[in-house]
């Protein structure tokens with residue numbers, strides 16, 4: 335006999351970090367497990383009233399289509415949604431044919447859309463690589479840049495056992511001062527078996543640093559000189575214990591006087607990546623650029639040294655971005671977050687939020703020390719609570735009501 339559809343799991347959107355990440359993780363896990371979720375007070379800790387921005391709405395609509403969900407409340411600035419995946423087995427046609435295209439008409443972060451849909455694509459049960467093309471912003475404040483995703487996130491996912499993800503950036507899109515959108519293709523190889531538990535416990539020593547600068551052409555020499563000076567002064571702190579440290583600097587013209595971006599990535603002897611960056615895309619006026627470059631170099635190198643000196647295996651951003659994979663992996667994964675001032679590095683608010691959401695939607699528990707016994711999600715499996723639902727009959731395509 336068909337069982338009743340379970341009540342939606344309610345999440346208060348202002349909890350902990352109270353931003354868009356709560357929604358992305360909730361919808362990603364709901365789409366996979368088929369458990370309905372309702373979120374109220376969406377982005378309740380953000381200014382300007384919160385609610386869904388275009389980036390969040392786009393991600394939700396795509397996930398809704400992918401898992402054949404019934405959605406209520408889908409609209410810009412909406413503060414309340416209910417997302418009810420169709421529990422019947424299905425795999426979206428775009429995934430089966432291996433081409434997914436997600437277009438944004440504003441420079442909303444491409445990489446946050448990726449964050450929303452990646453777990454679904456990886457665990458979809460698809461057999462072949464999927465080309466995922468997303469338009470929007472590649473370098474957007476308060477989000478992972480394209481460069482961070484390529485140089486830190488993807489290598490770290492590979493270390494934890496996620497199959498190959500390759501990227502190709504067709505054009506950059508910045509969060510201000512442009513109508514030009516960026517465009518990136520990610521080629522994602524889905525998992526064919528459960529993701530095994532992973533152990534990020536041994537940090538090793540820093541062997542190399544890569545500096546990526548994207549800035550106006552006439553600032554290239556200034557960046558190179560300031561980076562040289564910084565490495566000279568801080569070599570011992572960055573490369574403590576390394577005999578032949580490697581430093582690579584790459585420069586790309588941002589073609590705009592107000593667009594400055596610097597990413598520093600440390601690679602350790604155990605292959606781990608720690609990254610810190612700065613996006614300076616406004617408020618730079620001619621004549622003041624002499625101050626901008628040293629300030630950016632100082633800020634980013636200070637932040638990277640803080641990450642290096644805690645001795646942990648992840649930087650602040652990676653800490654929350656790995657949570658969903660720990661939750662879905664099979665067995666106990668551990669992430670060493672390092673120590674600062676004689677105490678363990680605190681769980682970031684973003685990471686606490688991701689854990690809170692995962693614990694509410696799936697049966698996992700984080701131990702507060704970087705450990706979690708994951709649920710062992712099988713790619714393509716139907717893990718919702720509903721056996722067969724009469725209630726969702728007729729839901730064969732995305733339904734959106736505002």
Ligand SMILES: Nc1ncnc2c1ncn2[C@@H]1O[C@H](COP(=O)(O)OP(=O)(O)OP(=O)(O)O)[C@@H](O)[C@H]1O
Pocket residue numbers: 351352353354355356377380446475476477478479482611650651652654655684
């Ligand atoms: N400089 C950065 N490098 C890498 N990742 C970053 C960086 N800044 C933020 N992030 C990541 O971006 C995500 C931001 O989530 P958050 O909820 O704050 O964003 P959002 O969807 O833009 O929502 P909101 O507009 O509500 O802040 C987190 O996963 C965080 O780790």
